[in-house]
Amino acid sequence: MLSSSGSISPQGYDRFRKYLEKESGISLSDNKQYLVASRLGKLLEREKFTKIEELVAALERSGRVSKLREEVINAMTTNETLWFRDSHPFKILKELILPQMDKRPVRIWSAASSTGQEPYSISMILEEYKQLKPGALKPGEKIIATDICTNILQHAKQAEYDSLAIARGLSPDNQNRYFEKLSDSVWKVKPHISSRVEFKHLNLIDSFTTLGKFDVIFCRNVLIYFTAETKLDILKRMHASLNPGGYLFLGGSEALSGLSSMFDIVQCHPGIVYKAK
Incomplete structure (x- = not known):
């Protein structure tokens, strides 16, 4: 399981964020490894991936219609909202x-x-x-x-x-x-x-x-x-x-x-x- 930013190599993080932007439009800034690790840690552990590169490879093999892709995008999406926001x-x-x-x-x-x-x-x-x-x-x-x-x-x-x-x-x-x-x-x-x-x-x-x-x-x-x-x-x-x-x-x-x-x-x-x- 990825538990810290140090668990994700710079190369692996760069590959993941390029994939995420291509598939969802979400653009991660530099040094957000901790965010990826915290949001995808349980998924990586469940799928028995030890490196983020393994996840990206699986995503690229599965194509645009797959449960794994859906789960990753769901996990990386920020959903902050409230009623009549900003009024x-x-x-x-x-x-x-x-x-x-x-x-x-x-x-x-x-x-x-x-x-x-x-x-x-x-x-x-x-x-x-x-x-x-x-x-x-x-x-x-x-x-x-x-x-x-x-x-x-x-x-x-x-x-x-x-x-x-x-x-x-x-x-x-x-x-x-x-x-x-x-x-x-x-x-x-x-x-x-x-x-x-x-x-x-x-x-x-x-x-x-x-x-x-x-x-x-x-x-x-x-x-x-x-x-x-x-x-x-x-x-x-x-x-x-x-x-x-x-x-x-x-x-x-x-x-x-x-x-x-x-x-x-x-x-x-x-x-x-x-x-x-």
Whole structure:
């Protein structure tokens, strides 16, 4: 079992991170051997690999469709999320964007949706807006939620959360309004909120044209894990996936660069959103 950064040779680490970037887009910086060792240690022990090079060789033999590849990508994916994360994107959605969405059923994409808190939060905002302004939105609104991590998607589809997860960013009012209590420690999103959300497995470095066109894309706190070149490619393709005048949300530490011909910056005080030209 790999138990320390010293257990992974520089050559082995370089080979693994090249494989990971090619298959998932995730770019590991120098000297992250400890992260690989901690996340893959049990898997390596189970498979009886003594060196990371042996794992990479097995991955390359197995191809893109294999349980081993899926497990490795799942293990190396960061899934940090909470309800209404950063708050202002949801306020902007409700107060600025939704009032403009009266021509067709609104379609929203939550990219890198993790365990589901973001898409379900978006659905709650849609519900609040519909109650505030009955008939303002065309019926049939849809939220597509995607993630590369298969086991996380299964969790998200269940729409069930323990008390610790519920407490992260969710007000008691929203908890009582949009969740049903299954037990002392488990809460489930109510059907009228969860039914708007459709989860799909997707690697952002692959084509996402089959998802269709969107009015709003949330792609927050995921592009930081990609190289500048991969990030630029994803953003260009997301622009092509937006309807004219559609909106793109990025994470607080992320920004568009070199794409001023495709997007306008909309200052919202607080927060910003990018509008497709």
